[in-house]
Structure formats: C-alpha cells, structure tokens
Amino acid sequence: MDVKAIREQFPILQQEVNGSPLVYLDSAATSQKPLQVIEAVNDYYRRYNSNVHRGVHTLGSMATDEYEGAREKVRAFINAPSSQQIIFNRGTTVGINTVASSYGDAHLQEGDEIVLTEKEHHSNLIPWQQAAKRNGAHLRYVELEADGTVTAENVRKAVSEKTKIVAVSHVSNVLGTVDPIKDIAAIAHEHGAIIVVDGAQSVPHMTVDVQDLDVDFYAFSGHKMGGPTGIGVLYGRKSLLENMEPVEFGGEMIDFVGLYDSTWKETPWKFEGGTPIIAGAIGLGAAIDFLKEIGLDDIAAHEKELGQYALKQLSAVDGLEVYGPKERTGIMTFNVQDVHPHDVATVLDAEGIAVRAGHHCAQPLMKWLDVASTARASFYLYNSTEDIDALAEGLIRVKEYFGDVFA
Template sequence: MSSYVEDFPILKQKVNDEPLVYLDNAATTQKPRAVVDAITNYYYHDNANVHRGVHTLAERATEAFEAVRTKAAHFINAPSKDEIIYTKGTTEGLNWIAASYGQTHVKAGDEIVISYMEHHSNLVPWQQLAKKTGAKLKYIELQADGQLDIESAQRQITDKTAIVSLTHASNVLGVVNPISEIAKIAHQHGAIMVADGAQSTPHMKIDVQALGVDFFAFSGHKLMAPTGIGILWGKSELLDDMPPLEFGGEMIDWVQLQETTFKKSPWKFEGGTQNIAGVVGLGAAIDYLEQIGMDNIQKHEQEVINAVLPELQQITGLTIYGPQEAQKRTGVISFNLDKLHPHDVATALDMEGIAVRAGHHCAQPLMEYLNVSATARASFYLYNTLEDGKRLVEGIKATKEFFKNGTI
C-alpha cells in the first residue's frame, strides 16, 4: 500500500538526516490529508455548537456530528447509532463502564476477570471498582508464546463473575484474543463481556455482534482520527440502565430546583460541549479506512510482518515477545536486544530515522509477567512498506554493532 504514503505529508520528512520510518503506530497513527482537510473545513465553514441552535451553521454542525454516529455504528456493525457514545478515547470508555455499570451492578463477593496482558486502561478501572465494591479481581494466565490460556479462562470465570474484560488485541504481544469464545463462557456464567478495541479496530474489520460482546471501546487517534475522540458502544438495554457520570449542559431533559431528568442514551452520557471537530475528523478517518477496506489493511500488514519477522528472528541476541509465527500476530512487535536498555535501542534507531517506542507500554503487570522491566516496540500500519521493515532490521543490526564495537 505504498501508494497511500503520499496521503501523509508528515512521512515525507527526514529525521537526523535520514528518511523517517514511523513505527510507533500502536501509540498513535499519522493523519491523512482527508482527515486534516475535514477538520479545517469544519472550522472554516461550519463551526458552531451542536444541538443548541436553529441557525444554519448550528444545523450543519449538528448534522455532521450525528452523521458520524451512524458511520461509527456501521463501522463496527452496531445494531443502532443510538448505542454509539462519544468519549475522549478507549480509556474514558472503559472507565465509564467500570464507574457507571460497575458501581451499580457489582457487589461484594462478585468477581471481575481480566488477563495479564491488559493495558492499564483495562486494568486500573477494574482494580478500583474491586476496591470500592469488595469484588475480587482475577487474572487469566497466558500460554508460553503469549496467547491467552483458554483453560485458565474457563477456571477463572465462574458463577460469581460479574464482568469479564479483555483486550481484543495486545499492544505488546501482538496477539488477537478469541473474544467471541470468551464471551460465550462469560455469558454461560451470567457475566457481561467487555472488549478493549484500541489495538484491533484500526487494523481489522470489527463486528461487535459477531464478537458477542456487551461493551466495546476504541480510540480515534489510533485509526488516523484526531486525539481526544473515541467511541464506547454498548447494548442499548445496558446503556439505558446506566446512570450518567457527568452532569450539566446538553445531557439533561428537564431541570427543576430540586430534581432533574436526563435525556435517553447516548446523549445522557455526553454532557457539555463535545469535541465536535474531533468527531468530524473521526468520520473522515472512517471514510478513508472504508474506502481502502479493512480486509485489505489487515492483509497488507500481514504481508509486512510475514517479511519482517523471520529477518528479525535471525538476529542473534534479539528476543521477540509473543507468538513467533507471523500469522498469529498483528503488526506489533515488541523486542529486547542483548542486555541493552530499550531506551538506548530506541534512541539509536531514532538516529537512523526509525521511530519506535520503548518502555513498559502501560502494561507493567505484563512486563513483570514476562520478567522484564521494559521492551522496545515497532508497530506497523497501512502506510508502512516492506522497505520500512528492511530499514528496521538493518537499524537493529547497526544498533547491535554500535554497542558492541562502537561503530555504526
């Protein structure tokens, strides 16, 4: 998909006198012209608050704002646009489930089940909910190659389980979890199933109905939309039963001196002025992705990983975390090189113009589970090419040589 590189002006620059190879897509993705142009057009032509005016600009802004709700519902195959709630991102969506649904449905003695591979956004909210309610937080173990242990899931999910929440795709290990299989187990025990879609939604076709989940959250900025916008999807019967968390303008139905009634879902969750430009940008990003086709994006990333992973595996001293078979992973590759600190590796690669991430990736329990303090991570997207993969391989080899012999 090298033809799409032209849609991303930021990629046509040099870093440290080397052509930029951007491989930090699991953290955030670059924005195509179509998204930036849509936001600019909104501010230049339609800037107004939504739902609050009958003048032309307000009506155009409201129409655009609500149209994206319909696009997002189609994008993840949600039954209704009224089940689409705008959030700041995956983190806020998961927090809202824990704080609203969790605190009204979870009680002392209940169980909340997650896994060792969870991002902090899908761990800390449940940790806090367990502390507040007296529920027990339990963890599904992983197989040796980093994949979810189904037998452990069957043991951990019991009739006491109220909520099971898992990442759809790991931001460290590159594995895609069998969400539909786990959802069936959860439902057999009367629990609800929550999926963190931050790392899956940008890279593969999502069907929340086929997944069998009750809630699904994802972020816009990881699929080429602006930062500060995301989606929380939930089944209507669950959303209708959840109390709002923020109170103020727009989410109310009627306010009296001592009592207030609230709008129905999704608007009861969207208090105050929303990130309207972000919503417009999200709509443009969805259009861009659907024009390419999510199946085509997944196929392209798989082709890149099929070429890159075997080359990386040939580098002596390089440890790759997660499945070693390319077909079992996404475009996320976490690694460590010899005994070098991941920050040193990332800095050396940056000198070659290659942008990767280094650290614990907001997954400290997983780092402890892997018995490492941190890793370096390269993550690919639709605009990355086979040549980008070759640059990564050569950059790691050069880094190894530099720290061994002081030459590069």
C-alpha cells in the first residue's frame, strides 16, 4: 500500500496540531474521511438535496437512486443475499438495540439465556441487560482466555438448550482480538439460538462475508470506515426480519394507515421510519467505493503489520504494559506505570499525537483486566510505521516528564 498517497486523500491529516504534524491514532473511535466522501456529501446538498421515495420530481428521483444505490453497495460489500436485508440507521448501537427490542422481546421468555463475553462494548451489553430484565431472561458469559481471546471450546461450554441469543463482537475495540464468528454461529445454531454480531471494528478493517459467517444479525457503523457520522447498518437474515415488528413508527415505514390500525412496508423500509439519513448513506456508499479501490485484504495486512510493529516498539518502553494477545488487529491498548491514561493522552496531544484514554465503553473488560482505565492507539489505512515511532518516542517523553514531576 502507498500510505503516502492514501494520506493525501485525507484533508484533515495535512494539518499541524499544537505545532506538530498530526499523528491520528484514534480510528477505533472514529476514522477520518477521504476527500471523495466529503465531496459526495457536499454534492448531495449542493446539487440534488431532496427527500427520498415520496416525490416524483427530478431531485427526489436522483436522491432516491443514490440512497438505494448506497444500500446495494453495502449489500455487495458484506455479501448479503439481498439489499432488502440492509437496514440503514444511526449506527451499531441502534442496530443492536433494534434486535434486542424487536426480536428479543418477541422471543425471550422467563428462564431463557443470552450468552455474551466480558469484553463487549457497552452497545452490545446494555441492550441485552435491558432485554433480560424485561423478559425474565438470564445473562451468561463466555470465559475468556488469559490473553483475552475467545475460543469455540469456551463458547460451547456457555451455550445450552436454554440459550436463545448469542451476542458477540467480531473484533474487540480494546484488545484487538478477532473472535471465531463462524464457529460461534455454528454452535449457536446447533442449540437453536441466533447470533448477533457487533461488527463496528471488523467491517472497516477486513473482508466480511455474512453468508460465509452464517450470522443472523450483523451491525456496524459508517463513521469508523471513512463514512460520515450518524449512519450505520443492520444486516439481518430475511426470514427473521420479515417476522419482526418495527421499533420506530411514523412516516416512511407505513403501508396503510387508518384511524385505529396501520400496516407496515416490507423490510428494510419498515425499520426506517421518518426521513432517513440520506446524505450519510450516500457518503457511506462513497466510503465503500474508496475502500474497495484500495482492497480490504490489503488494508487488513497493512494493519496487522502495524500492530506487530507497534507491539515491538511499545514493548521496548520501560514501565509500559500492553494488554491483549500477540496476534491482533491494529488496536494497541496499554498503560504507563504510575501515570494516569488521561495524563498520557494529554502529554501526547501536546505533541500532536491523538490517542484515546478511558474505559473505552468496556467497563466489565476493564474490571477483568484489573485496571480502571487504559490508553489506546488504533491504526487505519492512513497510518505508517513513522506514526508508531512518534508514539513510542512520545511515550518515552511521558515517562521522562512524570519522572521529573515526581522526582
């Protein structure tokens, strides 16, 4: 990959922060946007801004074609059988909440079990907590290996005939671990359960084939893959979606409305009440075009190389602990001995290096790691080994600075 050429397509990366060239290492929180995505959104608002589906005028037809064209791009990107299985929403959180509220409330009963892991993002934990409370179900957790990985063997121990839903992340937003989704799906289906996957950290970084994985629901966010904020996708198995009730009601999602009862459009539109996120979907379509031009396999290989290089460079910094396995995606979570992660991030920011600090919306995992919070560097296609060198050098200065402060 020609990282230099790729970086030139991201206007925000051409600036200085606090007098230093920007080193952006927070793509797990949100990725930066290439010029063609920015231009696609701008083009919609400048040239054919209109609502979709309802109008027959020229601008409305153009907007509808682009919006539904983006849905088809998403379908092809994750190899879904039909674009009717692609639901646009605000993001991964909304997608998982939709499944928990619609499918969960219709199928969970007293004594049923929902299987999760302790490393889940809050967006794939709290909706299931609430669904369990509403329906009298119980939560069970898959035992993690010492390095934070999930094995099919441990999943099999947690899943039983009482299991109705297995909800797991494809890639951990803290440890960078990749779960064996295809194996987990097979185990869930053997027991008559469905599998719901949080794909927020996987779809932007690797090839995802929902048919090959044999998943029932798969949710992800556009803003983590070069697309705009506020647009996300829920993929669902068509037979399940067709029998699910919508969770938001109003315009756009209806078929017939009477004074005392109404009927809904077919999927996916029955789940897209109100004016949809038109510009966001169009921008997401442009982001998919951009990622396909570069190649997901090349992106995944590049990030794996960055992860291994970062593990080597950061492990050489005295007093720094890196969490997670040796084999990982481009996510590096760590702590500097005797320095709070927020202080680490603040010192690095003074040198133009952007990292995350906190519990990363994964408080149960922080407890499992026996820490209150961590710092996190996350890499994407526009990062280079020079960015990691800058991070390692910055962390050395963090240690020097706080060593002097407390000397």
